[in-house]
Amino acid sequence: MSEQTLTKQADEKFCSSCGAIIKIIAEICPKCGVRNARPTASKNKTTVLLLCLFLGCFGVHRFYVGKTGSGIAQLFTLGGIGIWALIDLVMIITDKFTDANGNTL
Numbered sequence: 001m002s003e004q005t006l007t008k009q010a011d012e013k014f015c016s017s018c019g020a021i022i023k024i025i026a027e028i029c030p031k032c033g034v035r036n037a038r039p040t041a042s043k044n045k046t047t048v049l050l051l052c053l054f055l056g057c058f059g060v061h062r063f064y065v066g067k068t069g070s071g072i073a074q075l076f077t078l079g080g081i082g083i084w085a086l087i088d089l090v091m092i093i094t095d096k097f098t099d100a101n102g103n104t105l
Helices: 045-058 060-064 068-081 083-093
Strands: 012-014 021-023
Touching (some): 045 068, 060 068
Antiparallel strands (some): 012 021
């Protein structure tokens, strides 16, 4: 048998059970079927919620989680006249809001 080295890409990780290379966003390893935990954001959900609640029209919560492009868009449109900020508020409360890397808060 030839020795094989395992190299992973930036969007991949090793399975916690079998060590196979899987995508970071994969919840279940396709080789062994073990559920792998999704990475969580390093930002505090309560902080994001409060920023959205009080400064959502200025997009401050989006700057905080690293979404600068949409933060600037919210800043210039006043949070989509409040609608965009309201949608973000609901997404934060229902745990659907993610940071710039796609990690849940």
